[in-house]
Amino acid sequence: MRPALDRLQYLEHHLLGRPTPAEAAQWQVQLLTDPNLAADAQTQVQLYQALREAGRQQLRHELRQIHAHLERTTRRRTWLQTATDHLSHLLGRR
């Protein structure tokens, strides 16, 4: 990958992954020596938070669709049930 993408992967490993104790210690040292690391990490955290919020919105949208679908199915089943009950009743009277 390009160096810029490698850097994102490195940040992700420390923010979302499971860095080893040695990697965590190295990260602390790098925070002192790399003037941009803290700001880059902060931006990346912001991106992850936005992605979580967008994911929730997407999931809510899917849930509303599931609800509408189930409601339509139930309404159709109720109508069919009423119709077949009526038919059975008529046939039973013969």
Add this chain to the structure above:
Amino acid sequence: METETSASLRQALLTDREHTMTRIYQRAFPLVRRYVQQHGGSAQDAQDIFQDAMVIFYEKAVADTFVLSSSVSTLLVGISRNRWRQELDRRARLPLTDLTNQPEPPAETPADEPASVPVLDYLARLGEKCQSLLLDFYYFQQPLDQIAAAHDYGSVRSATVQKFKCLERLRKSVRAAVATLAH
């Protein structure tokens, strides 16, 4: 479904979310609706509360650490009852405010998180493919091999590179916006 394990549930949610969520919804929602309606709520309240509960449930269920200690329906009814009690407390303090006027985050969201709404706008501008790739990985927690297959990337490696390219585009937009605001 009642004998489902944490692992099989997680797998089902990751590989076939729509079908799995529909099955769960069909089974658990009537229980929650009955509870909410018996405790002073409307059908719309029940729907809002249950969907909040489903979001909380999904986030917990796809996490590696999740342990399913009861049936999925029992868990969802429990989360919904808590949410409904909180909502009733809130309404008792603000009697004229409607549930639907409230912001969306589930109750268990940490309150101290900074707002991320401006970044959401930039995410929407990335285009369907990048947005979907990022959400599938970071929010829906789908494994990269599944994402690679679903999005027609030749390999996991290529999906990984694409994911970071999308993240980089998002990051550049956000940084440019921040720089503009600073000047």
